Amino acid sequence: MSAQRSLLIATELDELHKVNAAIEELAEEENWSPDVTFQIGLAVEELGVNIVNYGHNDDQTHEIKIVISSEDEAITIEIEDDGHAFNPLLDAPEPDLDAEVEDRTVGGLGIYLVRTMMDEVRYQRQQNKNCLTLVKRRDS
Template structure:
């Protein structure tokens, strides 16, 4: 049996602080090193901030569900929302990694960091909902 966590957030970036605390607790309970919490929180911050900022043109209240599971070999995460359909891994602009930071266009770097931080990052749309799946091997 592994360690599990499910957190339901309002579509408000202020909720990221509550999520970060829950992720830190999950990582500690699973006996994982703190850098795992850092990677997960970085990914959630990027993905959820983008969803809240761009995914809800109606301005209404919506729920974003985050699930985590660790089984000793791998940590799997899912972010589920009812925002506008958007695959961050194919639709986000590619980052400009060559320009000077002061002249670099905004956008794309966060999704790039998600993909670099995780072993797997996938998206699918199902039943009117966005589902982002992340996976990270448990460090030895």
């Protein structure tokens, strides 16, 4: 089994449903488990929302390129955007999971969840673009 979906979406929240639809379609076609499908969908949505909400300081519409590749052993998701340089592996603070709920800052769990749910997360800044690669093993 091997399949791929490529999407180019605008940096608008209502565009993210296109990515979710592609994930659901590929998951069904490639027979992903419900857990793997959920985790990939949540991770990509969290990252997409962050790019839309925090990636740019202007009112221009930018693009996000997403490539989802399904192989026998793993699923790879590549996300590329031209927003501010932001390495979620280094620049996102670790949430204080031991703090009382009312003492926690709002937000900040999305990137933590991505790093926790994915088997690999890699970041590169290339040609003024953030390039994030997520890998999820099909058996995890």
